[in-house]
Amino acid sequence: MESRNNIGVAVRIRPLLQEEVSQGHQVSRISCDQLQQRIIISMPESTQTKIFKFDQVLDQTTSQQDFFESCNLSILISKLLSGFNVTIFAYGQTGSGKTYTMEGYEYDKNLKPIIKVNNENVGVVPRVIKRLFEEIKNNSSNTEYTVYCTYIQVYKERIYDLLNPAQLKPGNPGLKLRWNKLEEFYIDNLFMHACYSPEEVMMHYHSGLKNKIMASHNLNSISSRSHTLFTLTIEALDSESGGILSSKLQLVDLAGSERPSITGNEGIILKESIEINKSLFTLRQVITALSSQREGETVHVPYRDSKLTSILKQSIGGNGFTLMIACLAPSDAYLDENLSTLSYASKALSISNIPVKNIDPKSKMTKKLRDEIKNLKQELSEVYQQIDLLSEISILEKKEQAVKLREIENMPFKSSHIQRIQALRNNIESAQSRREPTSSRPPPTAPAKNYESDNSGFGYSTEVLAEKLDDSVKLFKLIMNSNRKLKEDLIELKNKRKAQESEILQLHERNQNLREKAENFENAIKEEKTSDEDEIMNLRKINDELAKKIMQLEKGHKQIQAVVVAPPPKEKEKHEWGFKSTRTVVRAQSSTPSQVVNYYTDKAYETVMNFQSRPPTKNPNRRNRFEKSFEDTKGEMRDSSLDSAIKADENLALSQMFFRKKSGRANTNL
């Protein structure tokens, strides 16, 4: 893809016309600063001026040649030949000089152009055509160029082919504008002529000019009532690589905006004015939308609101190089119109196109078919020549015929059809000889049989030749049709490929997004897993500690039980032995966390108290043993109810941990 390129804008001020001078028009408000490329407008009833800067400004004295050179039109032609689309369009109010700038011809009373090809006043179109062919001729590369032309007018929102006379009959609905998937327009059934010289192109251009709709009104005696688009398609075949570049040059002469109050239009011309103004209004909206668009931003551009803007879609904000020629009539009377033209021309200056080379390597096949058609055309014209000669011979005497036939035999016909015709003739002859006895058909009127003896290769009847000719024409048509079909298929393929490319791009993006999401997800799982593992480790640790404690407590419990099953002490010894608070003792010596100790000491309290209330034994040995056993275990005692209580407590703690973990608030500080 190429870099952005803003639309080029050149402003041209025409001189005052003779009628305007005689009507007393003044030129005091508009001036042209060619040094700084500025147009300066001094506003009425104030000292204020408005200044507009453009790529090129050209005053009343600018000749057609100067205009062509100043606008660097040859650079645009080079761009065209290197595969870029180019558009040159003239814009401005009615009578401001658009048609003069583009065509440069005078018109007669019937509003038909007076063609003077070598006149110095010829405009942009004839000059561009001439320069284009000069460039093609001077091209030293291995590129072969073919130029095609089409010419349409958009009249009251209908498209007419100016090169197809059938299109110009009254009531014709015009041609259909179609869109392909890439939103590129194409016009159905448009006549396209291959041209091999500037004269051929000019011939088509002039014949189309004669067909465009013109009218007279107060502001212009030769006013265009339609927008005309003369399009040259250039196919450049690189004979080495077989690649084809196909670029388009659109030369557009827009109809001018019209204020009915000053044009004095009525009836049909007024209706035309309304339609012209409508389509120009859409064009202005397109220009405004595109000029307000910031880089990277997408705005709605109402291309589809008119045929004109649809057709110009690729030229304004599209993929080619574009030059806008803003035309101004200098009279003070047209100040408002000029301000409007200058304002839209300024906006157009900020519109950027992204020029793209139109490479089409698949069109190699088209070139091959085109060559074949060229050869067939050649053959066909030779066949015609021979038919003419043979019909001349048929009326000669036998001797003269033989002489003439030898002459024909020596003529330098290039095509291979002579051999083919010979083979065909042999087949026909053998078929005829087989058929002859039963045939009821009259003998051929042509003198074919007479030539058999001299073996010249032309001994066939005019009937056979006519058949052959018919065959050739059919074959020719067939090839033409298949060529057209192939071209259409290629265009469709190209479009499909483009659509697929953008789809693939989208899929790539989506794939990338999904990958990123998957990676994030994986990371999140990993983090979760690590925190889970930490938590399990902590739980295990706590569990181990608890198990250890339980074991210690069970050991103590057993010892206490062993003591408890011994005979009770006597009542009177009770007071010498009792502990004030077993709880205090247990709490002081236990390494178990205080809440657990509190819990089981509460449960154990009753049992311990029972144990305290037993009288000490009278036997000193037993008494000592009892005392020792009690001292050893007094911090770790428990009974069976204490056992199950601790277990329940432990389960509660574990379930709390589990619950917290599940709810994502794992707490290992129990």
Ligand SMILES: Nc1ncnc2c1ncn2[C@@H]1O[C@H](COP(=O)(O)OP(=O)(O)OP(=O)(O)O)[C@@H](O)[C@H]1O
């Ligand atoms: N640069 C010029 N030098 C001399 N005459 C000019 C120039 N420009 C325009 N004219 C003359 O001005 C008149 C109006 O010009 P033209 O027909 O080109 O206007 P237009 O903008 O095409 O009008 P419309 O929109 O009505 O078709 C014509 O008679 C034309 O010859």
